[in-house]
Amino acid sequence: MQIYRVGGSVRDALLGRPVQDRDWVVVGATPEQMLAQGFVAVGRDFPVFLHPGTREEYALARTERKSGRGYRGFVVHAAPEVTLEQDLARRDLTINAMALAEAPGGSGAPQLVDPYGGQRDLAARVLRHVTEAFREDPVRILRVARFAARFPDFGVAPETRQLMREMVDEGEADHLVAERVWQELARGLMEAAPARMFEVLRDCGALARLLPEVDRLWGVPQRAEYHPEVDTGVHLMMVLEMSAHLSATLPVRFACLTHDLGKGTTPAELLPRHIGHEERSVRLLRKLCERLRVPLECRELAEVVAREHGNIHRSASLGPAALVRLLERCDAFRKPERLDEVLQACECDARGRLGFAEQPYPQRARLEQALAAARSVATAEVAAQAQARGLAGPKVGELIHAARAAAIAARPELLPPADT
Incomplete structure (x- = not known):
């Protein structure tokens, strides 16, 4: 049994970025051996286990073979004979297809295993697919776009761009399910440069398939006096x-x-x-x-x-x-x-x-202050007074509205200029 740290934590460590979650691959083991060592099985589609101490995920080395359209149609093979290189080959990008192995005897620095040139592409600031197996999973189109948003100084390799276009033309993006599209879109929106995600999706044609309402906005003119x-x-x-x-x-x-x-x-x-x-x-x-x-x-x-x-x-x-x-x-x-x-x-x-970009937006402070003034009205008291006068329903609402407007009017700094 050999255990390797893989994926994003290796990439981020090489980039000098904070390492968040650590993932592990186990080569040469069976599910029974993992359970015997106290690991807890959690995987549904392939063998994944939680470490009994750290609760980090350990997956048995596996291969994947496409068996249908979209990203759900995969046959997974996890067995002791699957090698680390075979496991890394199924990953999306070379920068995510590296592993760290502990030095023999546990002494010295961990040894980098990099069969697909991930370290080279980190240095060159390139997002490059690992193998032609990339085309088997259309989610990878979204992942490349998301990584472009995370690493805005990285370019997409020309051969990867071409492969993504071919996948879109072949209809692979049309088979993505809503949950996966939203999951990747949401993560991309929260990256450092979210516009890069949409730039990459437009370039390969995926944006027109997944978000046509957004894609059609390019080339639509607006009035230059408001939108230079x-x-x-x-x-x-x-x-x-x-x-x-x-x-x-x-x-x-x-x-x-x-x-x-x-x-x-x-x-x-x-x-x-x-x-x-x-x-x-x-x-x-x-x-x-x-x-x-x-x-x-x-x-x-x-x-x-x-x-x-x-x-x-x-x-x-x-x-x-x-x-x-x-x-x-x-x-x-x-x-x-x-x-x-x-x-x-x-x-x-x-x-x-x-x-x-550097212009102030005074509307924000004014509306926040207007809300604070309007909320200072004791609506329960206004409603009680209205009921005492025999008023109910919409009439009470009108009085509350008027009281809130009066509270705003009592604040001269919230009133519009006289010439408006």
């Missing part, structure tokens, strides 16, 4: 990069990705104006979320941002009553903590324009 970058797709990537710069959460980053979907369906005769694109964005967003089974937290925030981002940008000109209505549409009174995420997504949208 003009192209809607370019703007979208600038917004995503701003979300990473501001260390935004996943729901915020997803909202940034989907806030302008409706601009891809603007009639050509109306361009570069996009009248009513917000409502079109909401409709497209709902279909996208249903198709990818996007979590509710991301879905709800993205819908508010898609519908209201234009109104939030223009909120400096809104009076107290209009501000309360905007806050109500954002569900800010029921979920005040979510308003901060809505406003952060809108700030990313405003600053994700050519020449605007």
Whole structure:
């Protein structure tokens, strides 16, 4: 039995990056031997075990053979005769196909096992597939794109780019299931340079298959006085990069990705104006979320941002009553903590324009202060007074709305300039 540390922890150690999770491969062992040493079996599709002390995952060396379309159709073979090189050959990229073996006798530095040139590609800053087996798993297209977002100074090897295009043309990406697409998309959005993920997916044609609502935004013009970058797709990537710069959460980053979907369906005769694109964005967003089974937290925030981002940008000109209505549409009174995420997504949208990256976004502070003022109203007291006057139902709501507007109006710094 031989045990090797493999995968991302080896890569990150060589890059001098913090090592998060450590994965291990065991060569020359059977499941019975692992269980006899106290390991706990957890794998469903192939033999994986938890170490009895560290609880880290140890997988028996295995090979995989494609038996169907998509990524589910695999026959897995795990046996003592499977070598380390055979196990590493099934991995996606050379930089992830390295292993560390303890020096004989446990003394000295661990020995690097690198049969596919991963260390060379780390030095050259290249993402390169290991073998032609790459084409058997379309999830690897998404993984390459995600690693491009994690390592923005790495390029994709020309032969890997070509292989990814061939896989898309052969229809492999069409067989990806929603859960895996969302899982990789979510992880890519949270990387250091999320725009790189979409650049790579566009380059191989996968974005048009997986997220056609996003793909069609490139080449769609916007009014240059508001968007000096003009192209809607370019703007979208600038917004995503701003979300990473501001260390935004996943729901915020997803909202940034989907806030302008409706601009891809603007009639050509109306361009570069996009009248009513917000409502079109909401409709497209709902279909996208249903198709990818996007979590509710991301879905709800993205819908508010898609519908209201234009109104939030223009909120400096809104009076107290209009501000309360905007806050109500954002569900800010029921979920005040979510308003901060809505406003952060809108700030990313405003600053994700050519020449605007360092511009302030005063709408955010004003709306946060307006919400605080409106929430200072004792709504229970207003409702009790209304009931004492024989009022009920919508009339009570109108009085609460008026009281909140009055609370905002009492704050001169929250009122719009006189000339608006």
